[in-house]
Amino acid sequence: MNTSATGDQPVTLSSEGPAARSTERPTERRIGRRCLYMPSARLGLYLALRGLVPPGTRVLMSPVNCETVMFAAVAAGLRPVMAPVSPADGTIDVGRIDWDGIGAVVATHLYGLPGEIRRLAAECERRGAVLVEDCAHAFQTEVTGPGGERRHVGTFGAAGVFSLAKHPRAGGGGLLAVDDDVAERLAKARDELLTAPAVGRELPAVIAPLVRDAVFALRLSGPAWRAAKALRIEVxxxxxxxxxxxxxxxxxxxDDLDLTRFDRWMSVGAGGYRVAHSRLLRGAVARRVRLVDGRRARRRRLAGVRVLSALPTAATGVTAFADQPLFRVPLLVADRDAARAALERRGVITTCLYTPPLDDDFGPGLAEPGPTPQIARWWARHALPVDPLQAARALPILRRLVPAVHP
Ligand SMILES: Cc1ncc(COP(=O)(O)O)c(C=O)c1O
Known part of the structure; x- marks a missing residue:
């Protein structure tokens, strides 16, 4: 037991007991690294950046990104710098990085695509920059090395963070993968920030994934969308x-690095981002993780990726990872918004759009502008991320789409 950061309510630590470890262990075994259970990926990102990077450090990240990544960096006392963007996959264009004054990098594996992570990790190591991998979208991506050896994302940097709300579509949860020598310290820092589980308030998180699966299976796109929003799955x-x-x-x-000052931003779309999970919710999350890791689910996802990656609109960076169970397959299409509307009419909801780029959205005071704004805007305007599990349903629309003209 512990007390919460903001009050004196008792908090059940999320690392306590076999229930918590049973959520961490399967992923630990799969990726070969210690994992700490989190109520959200963003809390994991915050803890990694706060715990492994000195305050005031300039941290490089892609501007085509979830705003929570930038919020986590700001809350950790870091200064976000927008990276050059690769038109191939929306990740950091490593060859174009200006390394001057960069002390840390957050590599977001957008839609599951790790881009040039091996090269980026080698550069970070050579230059003494701390690398944190944002694997929120890349729960199952592996990277093949020159000798054919495979290595899981989340093991290239000092830390890797997975979101269990994405790939496994659980009602929350995250895993922070780190080396053993820092795990205890970061687990302690996590426990000090957690607030007590609110079992009553957790019910939507337990039920939402089931409702969503059922509504999607029934092809009720309008109700699915409204239910997802009502249950705060999509923001x-x-x-x-x-x-x-x-x-x-x-x-x-x-001077004040108290995370609670940033709750308003860190909570966007996930109110309970630092609320400890009860045994009930952890059990539900663990079941979703087992499900998504199961052979049948992987086979279905891989089949969808294969079909989507063969479309002429598929982003070129997908080709190298077309054998991976990606979270989404990004297509780059001329009229993305019309395509999105047509898909919605067929019951396929497009989520995880990051537009506009962070530097356009937040301005130079918060997000130091990147060197390739035209590519970032092009990507944000034309990317159509398609769920491989919905490939069959989406194909009649997707086959007709016109590719976006390269910037
Ligand atoms: C790229 C990316 N990183 C990090 C996060 C944070 O994940 P979570 O919602 O589990 O905190 C998200 C989603 O919100 C995301 O899309």
Whole structure:
């Protein structure tokens, strides 16, 4: 037992007992690295950046990204710098990085694609920059080395963070993969930030994945979308000047590294981002993880990736990973919004769009602009990420799509 960061309610530590370890162990065995269970991936990102990178460090990240990645860096007292973007896959274009003053890198494996992670890891090592892998979308991606050896993402950097809300579509949860020598320290830091599980409030997180599966299976796109939103599975993008201004003011106060000051931003789309999970929710999350790791689910996902990656609109960076069970297959299409609407009419909902790029959205005060804004905007405007599990249903629409003209 512990007390919460904000009050004196008792907190059940998420590392306590066999239930917690049973959620961590299967992934540990699969990737070969210690994993710490988190209520969310963003808390894992925050802990890695806070615990492994000195405050004030300039941290490189792709501007085609989930805003929570930037929020985690800002909350950790770091200064986000936008990276050059590869038109092949939306990840960091390693060859174009200006390394001057960069002390850390967050590599987001967008839609499961790790881009040039081996090269990026080698550069980080050579330059003494801390590498944190954002594997929120890459729960099952492996990278093949020159000798044919396979290595799981999340093991290239000082830390790797998986989101169990994405690939396994659990109602929350994350895993922070780290080396044994820092695991205890980061687990302690996590436990100090957790608030008590709210079992009543957890019910949507337990039920939402089941409802979503059922509604999707029944092809009820409108109700599926509304249910997902009501259950806070999908978040509509929103930004306004006040939100940006307030975040900039909070970020400027570098003397105070109290995470609770950033709850408002860190909570976007996942209110319980640092609420400990009860035994009930952890059990539900563990079941989803087992399911997504099962042979049948993998086979279905791989089949979908194969079909989608053969489309003429598939991003060129997909080819090298067409044998991987990706979270989404990004197509680059001329009229993405029309394609999205047509898919929705067929019951295929497009999620995980990151538009506009972070530097356009938050401005230079919070996100130091990247060197390839035209590629970042092109990617954000034209990328159509398709769920491989819905490939068959989407294909009649996807076959007719016109590729986006390269920037
Ligand atoms: C690329 C990326 N990184 C990190 C996160 C954070 O994951 P979580 O919602 O589990 O905190 C998300 C999703 O929100 C994401 O899309």
């Amino acid at each position: 509509a993008h929103e930004n306004d000047e006040a939100r940006v201004r307030d975040l900039a003011a909070a970020a400027d106060d570098t």
